[in-house]
Amino acid sequence: xxxxxxICYGEIPLKIHIKDGYKITKVEFIKHxxxxxxxxxxxxxxxxxxxxxxxxxxxSDTDEKSLKVFKATLTIPYGxxxxxxxxxxxxxxxxxxxxxxxxxxSRNPLPVIIPCHRVVDRSFRLRGFTGGLLLKEHLLISEGxxxxxxxxxxxxxxxx
Numbered sequence: 001x002x003x004x005x006x007i008c009y010g011e012i013p014l015k016i017h018i019k020d021g022y023k024i025t026k027v028e029f030i031k032h033x034x035x036x037x038x039x040x041x042x043x044x045x046x047x048x049x050x051x052x053x054x055x056x057x058x059x060s061d062t063d064e065k066s067l068k069v070f071k072a073t074l075t076i077p078y079g080x081x082x083x084x085x086x087x088x089x090x091x092x093x094x095x096x097x098x099x100x101x102x103x104x105x106s107r108n109p110l111p112v113i114i115p116c117h118r119v120v121d122r123s124f125r126l127r128g129f130t131g132g133l134l135l136k137e138h139l140l141i142s143e144g145x146x147x148x149x150x151x152x153x154x155x156x157x158x159x160x
Contacts, residue, residue: 001020001021002017002018002019002025003017003018003019004016004017004018005018005040006030006033006034007033007040007041007044008033008041009041009044009045009112010138010142011138012029012112012131012135012138012139013030013031013032013033014027014028014029014030014044015027015028015030016040016044018055019058022054022055022056023055023056023057023058024044024047024056024057024058024110025058025109026109026110027109027110027111027112027113029111029130029131029135043055044113047113048078048112048113048115049078050077057110057113057114059109059110061109062109065100065104066104066107068091068092069087069091069100069101069104069105070104070108070110070114071091072087072090072091072160073087073105073108073114073115073116073119074114074115075090075160076115076118076119076158077158078115079143079144079145079156080118080145080156080157080158081118081119081120081124081140081145081152081156081157081158082118082119082120082158082159082160083098083119083120083121083122083124083157084098084099084101084102084119084121084122085098085122086159086160087101087105087119087160088100088101090160101119102127102128105119106128108130111130111131112139116129116130117129117136117139117140118140120152123151124151124152124153124154125150125151125152126140126147126150126151126152133150137150140152
């Protein structure tokens with residue numbers, strides 16, 4: 001059985017799809033959130049920050065290559081960024097799959113949870129995001145990342 005919740009993650013309205021009571025299968029950006037689900041939000045925040053909680057993620061419909069990208073992306077710490085090349089190295093052993101990383105992240109079924117907003121280009125510029133670059137910037141700033149003129153301060157970069 002699947003249920004849907006609307007939550008406000010900070011100022012960002014999201015729709016979360018959950019099956020079997022605790023497996024998150026999809027996250028969508030929506031226009032507005034007129035309800036507060038404090039327990040769902042609390043558990044969602046734990047997942048985003050990498051803390052133990054009730055929820056888990058369900059990527060059972062994901063192809064093997066994209067799954068490697070998503071798993072590598074999940075290792076980016078809260079409040080840090082990395083590059084498409086770093087994700088490629090972690091997932092595939094070299095940077096030759098950087099473009100595929102971008103492609104896979106563009107189809108990320110769990111944005112915010114699988115933190116594709118924490119991935120920047122090799123010159124630390126913000127690039128592509130399902131919710132738009134302003135939302136990507138907002139998410140990073142909410143995690144304490146410093147950005148100036150669309151470029152992330154290198155002190156927030158992490159090698160994977």
